Amino acid sequence: xxxxxxxxxxxxxxxxxxxxxxxxxxxxxxxxxxxxxxxxxxxxxxxxxxxxxxxxxxxxxxxxxxxxxxxxxxxxxxxxxxxxxxx
Amino acid sequence: xxxxxxxxxxxxxxxxxxxxxxxxxxxxxxxxxxxxxxxxxxxxxxxxxxxxxxxxxxxxxxxxxxxxxxxxxxxxxxxxxxxxxxxxxxxxxxxxxxxxxxxxxxxxxxxxxxx
Numbered sequence: 001x002x003x004x005x006x007x008x009x010x011x012x013x014x015x016x017x018x019x020x021x022x023x024x025x026x027x028x029x030x031x032x033x034x035x036x037x038x039x040x041x042x043x044x045x046x047x048x049x050x051x052x053x054x055x056x057x058x059x060x061x062x063x064x065x066x067x068x069x070x071x072x073x074x075x076x077x078x079x080x081x082x083x084x085x086x087x
Numbered sequence: 088x089x090x091x092x093x094x095x096x097x098x099x100x101x102x103x104x105x106x107x108x109x110x111x112x113x114x115x116x117x118x119x120x121x122x123x124x125x126x127x128x129x130x131x132x133x134x135x136x137x138x139x140x141x142x143x144x145x146x147x148x149x150x151x152x153x154x155x156x157x158x159x160x161x162x163x164x165x166x167x168x169x170x171x172x173x174x175x176x177x178x179x180x181x182x183x184x185x186x187x188x189x190x191x192x193x194x195x196x197x198x199x200x201x202x
Contacts, residue, residue, distance in 0.1 A: 054146075
């Protein structure tokens with residue numbers, strides 16, 4: 001069951017990655033990147049259960065914090081750049 | 088027994104939510120709909136899987152870390168999606184697709200002032 005969950009998450013992440021590659025506009029890509037980040041965060045937590053390694057949880061926590069900061073910085077940049085970034 | 092059933096139920100729920108997020112990335116038309124899916128479905132799926140992980144029964148530090156991560160995710164995912172969508176609206180990304188553009192009807196151009 002855990003393996004099925006891992007496979008489902010990875011398959012969903014691959015589908016979302018296609019949207020990240022295709023995405024017609026920059027905010028589309030950013031939303032897809034945010035989605036990918038949360039999916040990988042969940043994947044890391046599940047892998048901590050699979051491998052019985054508690055230190056994976058620290059990695060997951062730091063990953064979540066960094067991803068939040070990352071998306072906020074991207075949104076801030078998108079706000080300021082005006083018409084520089086093509087829509 | 089009951090713990091196993093609960094764990095598998097939450098795991099299946101999370102898998103369903105993740106798969107529907109992946110479907111929503113292609114079924115929805117523009118960035119606002121996609122952000123809607125990426126906020127609700129994704130947070131629900133991730134929290135379900137984290138709950139399934141917690142039900143397994145772990146030591147107290149692990150429990151605390153996962154609770155912390157879940158709370159952080161619950162708070163920040165909505166915030167980051169809001170920031171992204173506001174930036175997209177200010178840039179004018181597919182604003183025409185918004186059929187009832189309530190923000191514009193209220194005389195707000197997304198910058199907090201009059202248009």
